[in-house]
Amino acid sequence: MISIKNLTHIYKDNDGKEIKALNGIDLDIAEGEFVAVIGANGCGKSTLARHINALLLPAEGTVTVDDMDTQEETKIWEIRQRVGMVFQNPDNQIVAAVVEEDVAFGPENIGVPGLEICDRVSKALGTVEMIEYAKKAPHLLSGGQKQRLAIAGILALAPKYIVLDEPTAMLDPKGRREVVETVCRLNKEKGITIIYITHHMDEAMLADRVVVMNEGKIVLQGTAKEVFSQPDKLAKYAVESPLAAQVAAKLRHDGIKIGEQIIGNEELVAEICR
Amino acid sequence: MSIKLADATFTYMKGTPLAHTALKNINLEIQQGEFVALVGHTGSGKSTLVQLMNGLLQPMKGSVCIDDIDLSIKGQIVRDTRKKMGIVFQYPEQQLFAETVYEDVAFAPRNKGMTADEVDKAVRSALRFVGLDFDSFQGRNPLHLSGGQMRRVAIAGVVAMQPDYLILDEPSAGLDPKGCKELFKSILSLHKEKGIGIILVTHNMEEAAMYAKRILVMDKGQIAFDGLPQELFVERREQLLMWGMDEPELYKLTNMLQKRGLQLTEIKDINTLVSGIKKAKGWR
Numbered sequence: 001m002i003s004i005k006n007l008t009h010i011y012k013d014n015d016g017k018e019i020k021a022l023n024g025i026d027l028d029i030a031e032g033e034f035v036a037v038i039g040a041n042g043c044g045k046s047t048l049a050r051h052i053n054a055l056l057l058p059a060e061g062t063v064t065v066d067d068m069d070t071q072e073e074t075k076i077w078e079i080r081q082r083v084g085m086v087f088q089n090p091d092n093q094i095v096a097a098v099v100e101e102d103v104a105f106g107p108e109n110i111g112v113p114g115l116e117i118c119d120r121v122s123k124a125l126g127t128v129e130m131i132e133y134a135k136k137a138p139h140l141l142s143g144g145q146k147q148r149l150a151i152a153g154i155l156a157l158a159p160k161y162i163v164l165d166e167p168t169a170m171l172d173p174k175g176r177r178e179v180v181e182t183v184c185r186l187n188k189e190k191g192i193t194i195i196y197i198t199h200h201m202d203e204a205m206l207a208d209r210v211v212v213m214n215e216g217k218i219v220l221q222g223t224a225k226e227v228f229s230q231p232d233k234l235a236k237y238a239v240e241s242p243l244a245a246q247v248a249a250k251l252r253h254d255g256i257k258i259g260e261q262i263i264g265n266e267e268l269v270a271e272i273c274r
Numbered sequence: 275m276s277i278k279l280a281d282a283t284f285t286y287m288k289g290t291p292l293a294h295t296a297l298k299n300i301n302l303e304i305q306q307g308e309f310v311a312l313v314g315h316t317g318s319g320k321s322t323l324v325q326l327m328n329g330l331l332q333p334m335k336g337s338v339c340i341d342d343i344d345l346s347i348k349g350q351i352v353r354d355t356r357k358k359m360g361i362v363f364q365y366p367e368q369q370l371f372a373e374t375v376y377e378d379v380a381f382a383p384r385n386k387g388m389t390a391d392e393v394d395k396a397v398r399s400a401l402r403f404v405g406l407d408f409d410s411f412q413g414r415n416p417l418h419l420s421g422g423q424m425r426r427v428a429i430a431g432v433v434a435m436q437p438d439y440l441i442l443d444e445p446s447a448g449l450d451p452k453g454c455k456e457l458f459k460s461i462l463s464l465h466k467e468k469g470i471g472i473i474l475v476t477h478n479m480e481e482a483a484m485y486a487k488r489i490l491v492m493d494k495g496q497i498a499f500d501g502l503p504q505e506l507f508v509e510r511r512e513q514l515l516m517w518g519m520d521e522p523e524l525y526k527l528t529n530m531l532q533k534r535g536l537q538l539t540e541i542k543d544i545n546t547l548v549s550g551i552k553k554a555k556g557w558r
Contacts, residue, residue: 013418039450040450040452040453041420041421041422041448041449041450041453042420042421088448142315142316142317143316144316166448169447169448170364170444170447170448171316171477172314172315172316172477172518173315173477173479173518173519173520174315174316174518175315175316176477199448199449199450199451238450238451238452238453239450239451240451242523243523243524243527243544244523244527246544247527247544247547247548247551250544250545250548251548251551251552251557254548254552254557256552256557265523265526265527265530266530268527269527269530269531269534272531272534272536272551272555273531273534273535273536
């Protein structure tokens, strides 16, 4: 379990003024959960992500991963093996000239025996459906394939948790679908805990829990239905609800009886055409 | 006044075993007053096309003309013509370099040979167009602004060159919905008030549907579709998915409702959709 208590992160702006990028965050993430984190640019989402695997350390409060405190220096490497991270730009995460060598880089670094590395690499590539590209050069892959390669690199380290920071922002629609499907599969089939930062509401809707951040604080959380059925409230935090939720809210506003928790196209159509 | 490609073909690594033809016999004309969206999956040839349009790449075959000047000839006239094309690459904030917003935006107009007065005017007007207040932003370090603000400074740097055409490659990637709206407000005002032709390269079909009056779909190095947004999203929706694109939510929802027998016409945005639903259902 990941447990974040009263987490505060302070940085200095160019005038030397202290700004709280995170301001008293309390968040527990259970094993096997799929949590989406959404919010405007600059709300602290990415800062929060970097605290989970000790890339950043708290100014106040604590972050613990399976009861290991990120501020304990001796625990950092263990924490980083359990919490993998995938960033926005796939090109910044690829280190080798051949796909399978790129996946092997992580396990090699932590001293996994040779034969087991081979095993882990082929399993990881299998999971992201990239086996046929094992011998290819990463720079010839599409964006979606590169992101799946980055995920495979993390999987080879056998993490319990994966934090993805806007992994689809640079991808075309097909690449987005590939990455999103892969992430869902990791969660459902492999039981890996997912923390997923995104601006795409259709992706956030797939999560068990949606956490909305604004100005360094968690301002709203709940199931996708609970969160996205409040478009007016979300708009205040510069977050857009799915179109169906907006249409439902407008119809309700005009006095038409539409269910409170409608956020998807299918349910809205069913409700309207009752 | 137009961008005109005639039979343009481009091959990467020509003459090697890795040769890859990124564009095949492209014929295309874009008028200065247009707002065009260029869509297509990764590797479909969008970036190559854009680079041909401002002379960063030369076609192996065929020609590219801007306002009737062929970009393949040499000399001052081509250098001047290329300055009519402003291009904002992906993640333009990574190209910010100066110590103040003013200096960063002034860089291109100075290089273009404008006088100090002209440069000053160009910087002021460019910052206004991207919605940044001159007095509060001009002296700030561009690298210390928020993501959305940095992107707008970068776009101002291109706008200050006073181009006749502006190519934007994924200008909203990574911006939150509010940042996107503000950005597109700026882009629309450039288009409407200054008459700048806009070519928007995007993976986001919502944007393409909402802002462009003409959509080009690239597929396998060719133009697979060239026409109105409604035509693409309504009549050609099956092909759209085949080309690796997504259907905009508005059209998806409208289509689902129509399939259930609702009479919906002239759906342009969420408001027309809501009033359309009410009308079709006889709700008041």
